Amino acid sequence: MGFLEDKKRVLTNLELAIKENLVDEEIIPILKIINDLDFCYTTSSCIGRVGIIEIPKDKNPKIYSKWVGKWHHYAKYDELFNALGNWKDKEEAKNTMAIFVMNPPIIHIACKDLYSAKKMLDLAIHSGLKASSIKSVSEKRIIVEILPTHRVDAPIGEDGKLFVDEDYLKFLLDYGNLKLKKARSVLMRWVDNLTTQFNK
16 A cells, blocks of 8 residues: 555544544644645644543553543643542552643654655754654655653652642643643644745
8 A cells, every 4th residue: 555545544534533523623723734735644643731640550551551630621720620539539549640741732744755754854843843753764654753842740649649739739730731832832833834835
């Protein structure tokens, strides 16, 4: 299967995912801009999120970690406290750690050749998305990861007990929301530059 056949298959699956509300609404227009270019298509993406993740201390975290709460919008205090209340009340919270996270927007783009991938990567880095990189190279496609440097990972509890008080949790949520806003702003700068660069 060639590049164009791959692109058609992936975009068909994307349309189905959009219809089933499985794609972040805010990122859909960005994906369309990228997927309208003939030399690339998107494979996975997220507009960014804040949340609390429960990480087991005695199991593989990549397999057994769970979201206590996650929000692609700018979360409110009551959403955070409700999620943490549920975590503290669970028997399963024992032998786990609670981590506050802010994951920045991320987009994976399949490019048809190294030249196209390098152009996409250079534009991302020059737009301020300095954690972007080429993730994989094969005969069929080159995967470019578009990623800002903004992120937050802060341990806040263990075994169902919080280390921090409500004031700090409010500060952490405000800080996470602010960092997410800045990361999205840098992403949109790249989108504007992408539109200008390739719509000449």
